[in-house]
Amino acid sequence: MFIFVLKMKNIRNFCIIAHIDHGKSTLADRLLQTTGTISDRDMKSQALDDMDIERERGITIKSHAIQMNYKHTDGEEYILNLIDTPGHVDFSYEVSRSIAACEGALLIVDASQGIEAQTISNLYLAIDNDLEIIPILNKMDLPGANPEVVSDQIMDLIGCEASDIIPASGKTGMGIEAILKAVVERVPAPVGDPDAPLQAMIFDSVYNTFRGIIAYYRIFQGSIKKGEEIKFINTGKSYFADEVGVLKMEMLPKGEVKTGDVGYIVSGIKKASEVKVGDTITSKVNPCLKALNGFEDVKPMVFAGIYPVDTDEYEELRASMEKLQLNDASLVFEPESSAALGFGFRCGFLGMLHMEIIQERLEREFNMTVITTVPNVSYEAFLNKNDELKIVNNPSDLPETSKLNYIKEPYIKASIITKSDYVGQIMTLCIEKRGELTNQVYLTQDRVEVSFDMPLAEVVFDFYDKLKTVSKGYASFDYTPIEYRQSDLVKLDILLNAEQVDALSALVHRSNAFTLGKKICLKLKELIPRQQFEIPIQAAIGAKFVARETIKALRKDVTAKCYGGDISRKRKLLEKQKKGKKRMRQVGSVSIPQEAFLAVLKLD
Numbered sequence: 001m002f003i004f005v006l007k008m009k010n011i012r013n014f015c016i017i018a019h020i021d022h023g024k025s026t027l028a029d030r031l032l033q034t035t036g037t038i039s040d041r042d043m044k045s046q047a048l049d050d051m052d053i054e055r056e057r058g059i060t061i062k063s064h065a066i067q068m069n070y071k072h073t074d075g076e077e078y079i080l081n082l083i084d085t086p087g088h089v090d091f092s093y094e095v096s097r098s099i100a101a102c103e104g105a106l107l108i109v110d111a112s113q114g115i116e117a118q119t120i121s122n123l124y125l126a127i128d129n130d131l132e133i134i135p136i137l138n139k140m141d142l143p144g145a146n147p148e149v150v151s152d153q154i155m156d157l158i159g160c161e162a163s164d165i166i167p168a169s170g171k172t173g174m175g176i177e178a179i180l181k182a183v184v185e186r187v188p189a190p191v192g193d194p195d196a197p198l199q200a201m202i203f204d205s206v207y208n209t210f211r212g213i214i215a216y217y218r219i220f221q222g223s224i225k226k227g228e229e230i231k232f233i234n235t236g237k238s239y240f241a242d243e244v245g246v247l248k249m250e251m252l253p254k255g256e257v258k259t260g261d262v263g264y265i266v267s268g269i270k271k272a273s274e275v276k277v278g279d280t281i282t283s284k285v286n287p288c289l290k291a292l293n294g295f296e297d298v299k300p301m302v303f304a305g306i307y308p309v310d311t312d313e314y315e316e317l318r319a320s321m322e323k324l325q326l327n328d329a330s331l332v333f334e335p336e337s338s339a340a341l342g343f344g345f346r347c348g349f350l351g352m353l354h355m356e357i358i359q360e361r362l363e364r365e366f367n368m369t370v371i372t373t374v375p376n377v378s379y380e381a382f383l384n385k386n387d388e389l390k391i392v393n394n395p396s397d398l399p400e401t402s403k404l405n406y407i408k409e410p411y412i413k414a415s416i417i418t419k420s421d422y423v424g425q426i427m428t429l430c431i432e433k434r435g436e437l438t439n440q441v442y443l444t445q446d447r448v449e450v451s452f453d454m455p456l457a458e459v460v461f462d463f464y465d466k467l468k469t470v471s472k473g474y475a476s477f478d479y480t481p482i483e484y485r486q487s488d489l490v491k492l493d494i495l496l497n498a499e500q501v502d503a504l505s506a507l508v509h510r511s512n513a514f515t516l517g518k519k520i521c522l523k524l525k526e527l528i529p530r531q532q533f534e535i536p537i538q539a540a541i542g543a544k545f546v547a548r549e550t551i552k553a554l555r556k557d558v559t560a561k562c563y564g565g566d567i568s569r570k571r572k573l574l575e576k577q578k579k580g581k582k583r584m585r586q587v588g589s590v591s592i593p594q595e596a597f598l599a600v601l602k603l604d
Helices: 002-009 024-034 052-057 089-100 117-128 147-158 176-186 311-327 352-366 420-432 456-460 463-470 510-527 567-587 594-601
Strands: 011-017 064-071 077-084 104-110 132-138 199-208 212-221 229-232 238-240 243-247 251-254 262-269 280-283 302-308 332-338 342-349 370-372 379-383 388-392 404-419 436-444 447-455 476-487 489-496 506-509 535-541 544-551
Touching: 011 024, 011 089, 011 117, 011 176, 024 064, 024 077, 024 104, 024 176, 064 243, 077 176, 089 117, 089 199, 104 117, 104 147, 104 176, 117 132, 117 147, 117 404, 117 476, 132 147, 132 176, 147 436, 199 311, 238 262, 302 311, 302 332, 302 352, 311 332, 311 342, 311 352, 342 352, 352 370, 404 420, 404 456, 420 436, 420 447, 420 463, 447 456, 447 476, 456 463, 456 476, 463 476, 489 510, 506 510, 510 535, 510 544
Parallel strands: 011 077, 011 104, 104 132
Antiparallel strands: 064 077, 199 212, 199 280, 212 262, 229 238, 229 280, 243 251, 243 262, 302 342, 302 370, 332 342, 379 388, 379 404, 404 447, 404 476, 436 447, 489 506, 489 535, 535 544
């Protein structure tokens, strides 16, 4: 028993909180190198990021965990479990579970950029979970570093002393030893009863082609032994622990993983939906009384249709999506068909970055060329008879106006941190997007945090790009969903040659419907090639047309061969051509090039 208490006393579980591009992955690399977890020969930058996209974009998409052994100056050996977290707002639920599995957090702030919006939102998550915060001023080697100003921002934010902040640089290795020392001295050791029934929380899972789903967990009470029968509380499923162990650069099997430690379990699970982040693992024979708090099913926020460019590739696309879902359980999809695009899938994503990543992975990993329709959010439609609720994920599923009572749309609380010079432009942008200002706080003399309540649908398109443009790249943005609110929304249909193109339908606010309809019609007129017949492009709300453009027909000069004589001879030929064009228009079909779909996405 004494050995085990000593062991638990010498465990530290911590995570890293940082905004995108503040040097989190580089600093993690230095920690791994300094503790000898990874040899200099095997070292590569962003060692914990597996995907090419993560390396290219410099972002962490999937959270990772790794165990380091560290010998402190007092001569004792310590086990440090680093749980790396994604920085982007789309993956905030994963971040919250990783934070719940730790006792401490390294708050990394770029010495040249200062505090950003996502740092603050993840920091509040850590404070809510009573984590010990260790502030670190990273990138001190940069010529543009401004340590005094940024240190003041950190002190104002978390109320620490200047001496608590560790100056560091992931590039040069400055301050790494001080960080490891601070983790041992300031982060509390895990607490828990080793003799109580097993209670462990899953904070991540990965898919292995040969072994199925491997779940990563942190044990709060009891221990997990190889061969033991275990149960997942929220899904109610039971499995045998074929292999358990801890996470080094490779997985290290052990006979037993004990209280306070972080480990993995292989139990031959083949479906990603059976392993949910936040679920509690317990023993089948001697279960714990209650599950750990905080579990929730991940809800998709943004929906879009994904269709193969070549309709014959539908089955291949299905197989690719199923394989992707094994690696990314937050991807939701169901089959749907469209008159314009044929067979495809309606997919649910956590946000716009998640959508981009899935699209890119489909193209890179599975060689699938796909068309993505206009993204939209999930709406609540209340029908006339006794306010019956219908969830609408696709604008074409919206009930007829006669049956509809009212519609509610999801709202978010947006937090934007920017230099004070750009506050005016940012407010104008947010108000254009139907935002309501709720708060404005000056963090320092020239940095402001502005909060808005906004409809998520307005953020989904190009809000982030526009925000970066008006603030010259300085503003950082973060959001949390708050509630559904009633709005005056209408369904805008686009008709080509009097036929509705369901893939271009959108639910928009009545005040924006006319301008958006006009813009889409103009854009399509530019991009659709001219045919032998005239093509009308119309935007309609129900039976009322709000905009129209016409693509003129390509005409052959049929009167060229007719010279001299009476005008009626020419007229006769023109009438004959007119009839032919009319007949053509009735049977002719118009194909929309993929650029047109993409252009509608990027409409200004």
